[in-house]
Amino acid sequence: MINAEFLMLLGGSGAFLMTLYWVRVRELRERYAITWLAVATLLFLTGLFPDALKYVARQAHLSDPALVLFLALAAIYTNSFFVSVTLTKHYRWNVRLTQQMALLEERLRRLEDRKASGEP
Numbered sequence: 001m002i003n004a005e006f007l008m009l010l011g012g013s014g015a016f017l018m019t020l021y022w023v024r025v026r027e028l029r030e031r032y033a034i035t036w037l038a039v040a041t042l043l044f045l046t047g048l049f050p051d052a053l054k055y056v057a058r059q060a061h062l063s064d065p066a067l068v069l070f071l072a073l074a075a076i077y078t079n080s081f082f083v084s085v086t087l088t089k090h091y092r093w094n095v096r097l098t099q100q101m102a103l104l105e106e107r108l109r110r111l112e113d114r115k116a117s118g119e120p
Helices: 004-024 030-048 050-059 064-117
Strands: none
Touching: 004 030, 004 050, 030 050, 030 064, 050 064
């Protein structure tokens, strides 16, 4: 019979291998892979040592499912936040590049017009 610990071991191993594969084929940047590898490792360790999760739940005065839900939501929130920050940086970089390209195109157009009219 499959239990939760076995599923966590299997899920952690699968997530770890999948993350390494996507980094290897250059579809996932190393910057993001670190977060996913940490999540996979945590999942794997939780499957190996389920009593540690129960101990943390007791210390936090939470039930096991409530603690798992809290940790999962915290991981999702943290990852989403950092992805949003990265997207914002890329958006600003794209705006800057677009503005520079427009200025260069205008400069090129003026040089071509000047050359076509015979000006030095």
